[in-house]
Structure formats: C-alpha cells, structure tokens
Amino acid sequence: MIQDIKKYNVWLVYVCMWVFSFFTVWYTAIVMYYTLVHVTKSGYASDFIKNISTLSNVPMRSFYISIFMFIALFCFVSIRPKLKFFYHHQMIPIFIELGFSLILMKNISFSATCILFIVIADCLMYVDKPFDRSICIILVFLAYMFSNYGYLSNYIPMISFQEYLSVYNSRTQGLLMGIEVTLTNLNIVLFIAYIFLYLQKQMNETQKFASLNAELKRLNIQLKGYANLREKMGETKERNRLAREIHDTLGHTLTGLSVGLEACQVMIDRDVNVTKAQLGILQESAKRGLTDVRRSVDKLKPDALERYSLKEALDMMIMDFQKLTDVTILYLCHLPLVNLNADEEEIVYRVVQEGMTNSVRHGHATKIYVSIAQADNNLIIIIEDNGQGCKDVNPGFGIHHLTERINLLQGRIRYYGDNGFELIVEIPMRRGENNG
Template identity: 30%
Template sequence: MDNKKLFVFIKYFTLVFMIVGIIFGGKEFNAQNITLMLILIINHQLRTFSLNKYIHKIISFILEIVLVVICNFWISGYLFTYLILLAIDANVMFKKFLASTFNVVIILIGVYFSFNYSLNYKIMNLGVSIIIIAVFYFNKYENEKKIEAQDLYDRLRISEEKLKKANRDLEMYASSVEELTLLRERNRISREIHDSVGHSLSTMVIQLGAIEKIIRKAPEKAELLTKNLRKFTQKSLDEVRAAVRAIKPKEFEEYEGILSIEELISNFKKMANIDVRLAFTKEKWSLNSDQSFVLYRIVQEFLSNSARHGRASRVDVIMAFSEKNLLVTLKDNGQGCQSIIEGVGMKSMRERVKELGGYFEYKTAPYEGFTVKIELAKREKLKVYSGGENNG
C-alpha cells in the first residue's frame, strides 16, 4: 500500500470514528447536524479528489477549520477525530511553511476546546493530535529529503553522462588532430624528399649518362666527372642524414624502446577492447636495442595471454627506472589459475630475460590475475659512427 492509499484509508477510518463519537455522545442527527456533517465531508472530499489548484486547497482547508469549530460546538463528538483529519491534510497537501502554520492552528484549537474537559480527555485530544502531526510532519520531511536526494542523483547522473560525452568528443578531437598532424608531417617530409633527394638523384642520373657516353672517347674527362659525381653524391648523402636527424626528435632516439611499447599497447587496446595502462617513472634512461626488443616481445606475449587465457579487462604495465636497474611489472585482473605449466611463450620470456642477465618471475592465483616482474640492469646504447666523411 502506497502513502496516498494509506492516507485515504486513515481519513475514512477517522470519519467513521468521528460519526461513532457523535453517536456515543448522545447527539441527535437532526437536519442541522446532518447538513453540517455533509458540508464538512463534501468539502473534505472535494479537497482530496477534485481541487487541483493550490489556492483552492488552501481556501477549502480554512473553511474546514471553521466547520470543525462549528461542529465541535453544535455536534460535539471526539475532538481528536476532527484534529486528525486536519493534521493529515495540513502535512500532506501543503508546503513546509504553510503546513507548519496550520499545525500550530490545529494545536491551538485542541488546547482551546480541551479546557472544558477532564484531564484524561485533554491528554487524549492533545496527545493523539500532536503525535499524528509529528508522524505526518516527519514523514513529509523524509519524503522531501528522498526527493532532493533523487533529484541530486539525477543531476549527477546527467552531469556524468555529459562528462562522458565530452570525454568521448575530446578523444575524437584529439585523434583527429593527431591524424591531421601526422598527415601534415608526412606531406612536409614528402616535399623535403622531393626537393632534396629527388633533385640529387636526378643530377646523378644525368651525370652518369654523360660519363657513359664519353668514357671510351675521353677517359680522363670521364674520370674527372666520376670524381665530381662521387663528391656530389657524398654531399647529398650528408644532407639526407642531416635532414633525417633534424626530423627525428632526440627524445625519440633516447626513448625509442618505450615509445614502441606505447604504440604496441595503443594498437592492442583498439583491437582487444581491454583497458591497458602504461606508467613509468619521471627519471628514465634509454634502452639498448636488445633490451627494447626483449621488452617489446614480453609485453606483446603478456597482453596476448591476458586476453586469450586470463580473460582480463584491465592490464597495468609499470616501468620503474632507477639509477642502475629497470623494474618492469605487468599485471592483469584476469581469472588467474592455481598452477602453471610453462608453455613456449612463458619459456621464451624467461630465456630472453636471462640472456640479458636479468631477473624474471611470475605469480598467479585463482581470481587474482597474473603478474610478471622483470629486472634489467642499465646498459649503454652502442653508437655507430659513419666513416663516410673520410672516404676519398
């Protein structure tokens, strides 16, 4: 039974009890008394079921207060039954300030009409009325708080949806900007290749054609052209190398291993729909080619196992660089297992780390995911110097 049906039931029960009180009070049901009772009941029914405007309900309630006073004088009966009817509507139909005002009026009516009765009757009239007012007042207060909480929840949910939409839009915008930036950079590199490398190669083709024609007739001239062509070729090669060094950022060269792992993770997230998070310490040092290759393969194998065997929804890849060591932790939230029989993938991980002189361990348990820890010592990258500048 909802609150509205409960209130209607209490009202009708109280009306019946009010009529019983009048009967036991010894009052005769003459035309005047019946008319007053009918006016009181009709007004009450109209306010409950027919009147929709707030001001009409207020006028009806004030009229009922007047009718209650008149009925108590002429018809008598149990005073608290009149007061209960007023208390229910005051706390159910009206807003907080108006309800509080009407509650005060109801209590004052109870106090005034109880003066002529015995102490027990006074306690019954006032006590029952105050209890009913308190119950409905606090019930209304709780309902208002629930409505406020629901309203706050709805606004927060709407805000959360807006934030999610904004985040999706921002991701799409960032992706679009990234693609546009990549296209612009490719276009710029294309122009650079066309203007520098293309021009140099065209010149070489022309000079080689000239050498081919005169090599038999004038070997000395052909030899001179060959020397000039070699110098021009070397100069063009130096320009290409300089252009490549200018295009390729220093940070990319230093952290190429981390960036390749980041690209691997990004592609995996798009394909597997698994949340993979890469984190590393602020202080970093560059990995050599062997370390980069081994870590790339291990991360690749771990992600594949997390999706295929672990059925994970999230994977964390943490790279902690210290002054002398790198500690890599790979952890998923998959289903885990009680024991592991090392397959080709796991053995390959272990062997590759051992070849680098590193430390490798893993642990798992049912419903606790899978964790792999790798520790590698810092190794300097080998630098290859070109000897082209010293040729000939």
C-alpha cells in the first residue's frame, strides 16, 4: 500500500510539472506576442526597435510554433509507452523530446527552459540501462546549461523576455516579470520534488529487493535443511526396507539351512549318499537366498516372483522348505492367484515365507497348515502350526516389518499363540488396477 502511494505521488508531481510547464510556455508566448502587437498599434515601434537587436517578421508564427511544439511533445510522451519499438531503443525518444524542446524554446527566446526538466524526468522514468540513462541526462543538462539568452544571442538573433517588457511602465514590468519568475521557481520546486520522490522510491525498492533477497536466502537454507532431512529419512526408510527384505530372505533361508544341517549331522553316519543329496539341496537353497539378498539390495522383488507366477513361486518355496526342514506342510489355495498387483503378490509371498520360518524357528513345529482364500473382496491368508506356541506373543523384527507391509496395503494382521501359532492376514484386493 505504501509503495502504491509513493508511486502515485511521483506520478502526481510529474503531472504537475507538465501543467506548470504549459502555463510557463503559454504565458511567455502570450506576453511576447501581445507586446509586439501592442507596440505596433500604439506607435511605439520605432522606439522599441531602437532598444532591441532584432525583430521577428512574423511574431504570430513564433507563438503558434511554440504552442504546437508543446502539444506535439505532450502527445509523443503520451503514446511512447504504447510503441514497442522504443522498449528496445530507449534513448531515441529522449533525443526526440530534446529536439521538440529546443525548437519550442528557440521560438520563445529560450525563456522557458523548465521544459527540459520533463525530459530529465523521462530519462529517469523510461531509460532502464544505467549507462544509457547517464548519457541522456548529461546531454539534457548540457542543453539546459547552454540554453540561455546571454550565450545564444551571440549566435542566434532573438529578443530577450526582458526586452519585450521594456515597453511597459515599471509597475507593469515588475508584475509581468514577477509572474515569470514565480512560474519558473514553481517548475524548479516541482522538479526537485520529483527527484526527491523518485530517489525515495528507488531506495524503497532497493530495500525491498534486499529484504526479499534475505528472505530468499533464509528459505534456501531452510530448503536445504528439508532436503537433508528428507535424504536422512530416505536413508532410514531404505535401511528399514533392506533390513526387512534381508530378514525375510535370510531368515527363511538360514532357518531351512540350520534345520537341514542338523538333519545331515544325524544322517551322515547312517547314509552318506542321502546326506550328500541333502547337502546339494541345502546348497541350492543357499544360492537362491543369496540371489534374493542381491535383489533386495537392488530394490527388486524375490527371484522366484521374477521368474515364475505367484502360484508357482509359492509351490516351489513350500516344496523347498519341506526338503530343507523335513517339516510337513499342508498347503491349500482356494482361488486362482492371478490378476493381483505386484505389491499384493509380494506381500502374499512374504507372509507365507515369514509364517513358515517362524513356525520352525520359534515354535519347532513339525506340521504347518497354509491356507489362502477369499472372503468378500479380501484375500485371507492363514498359517497354523503344531509348535510350542506362546500365550503372550511379542512380535519380533519379522512380524513388525510384515505389519508395516500389510498396513501399506490397508490390510490387517492377527496372530495367536495359545495352541501352536496362528497367523491371519487380510488384504483388500485391487484386481486389475495395474493390469490394464
């Protein structure tokens, strides 16, 4: 609001400069023209001619030219902002204004040099480049300094304003000269006021830019802080993801390897060939586990889901787990596992993997029941075992991260340890969302 008021004040003073410049030009031209007419009609022409150095043959022409040039200057300044050519050539209109002003002043004996104040104001207002603006202002000031009767009368024949007043009595001369001086002083005051307001406006804009620059620096620092925080959060999220993926993969694989190696220790004295076959199975399981760990680091889903369908991946995982651990797994799937989204397939795979791993690792189960079914629009996964169970189940790392996965899909997880261990997972199905 304050900035708008200050801009309005600058514009108001600029308009007043035009108004008083017009009155000054008009008053000077009228006095000169009326004096010549008065001298001619009153018979004082011979005395007047004796006291002056030259006389215009057509006094009316000088009057009309001065008024016309002022109007032409005003019209040019008014339409200049609408001419796009001058946006790229800002010094040209200043030179045109200076030409109009010099012609105007020449026809009134350079008595109204205040018109050059408007040209200087336009230099400040319309010339953007500092160097160009300085050149224009210097040229206009030079024109102002040399536009005086005492200097130019040596080169240009003309009558001074004081010589025009010489035909009147002293009282009339004092009145007419007083009006001329008052108008000139008013123009000087308005010009000084314009310069003051313009500089004040520039200082305020500089302060505003400095304030905005400081605010921008503060926001940049804040933004860098947010970026660093986001990067740290991303690193934490990535660490959690890797921990979850590696736990799911290594936990499942190492559990199978541990149980399988225990069985090999028992069988090695009884049947070496069977033990070798079992060790081969353990070796393949270890390789698959290593592949899954590498894929987890690369943010890829399990190798089995990359190579096979969900149904085939589950069948292979259950079959391999049975071979590794010698645990009996009863697996029933009551629906075709097709048209599931990638995140749904992965969570089903991980739930079955984590459930079987926990049954063997913590419950020491010998039988595991895996069931996948559909109720309404929910996918239901139930994993039960005949293990030791636990009345107060304390979810560990695996269950904790499994819960995070399920929550991302707006699902629900429940677990009970009263009679063995039972894990129930419900996942809303979004069939076909990512399948076209």
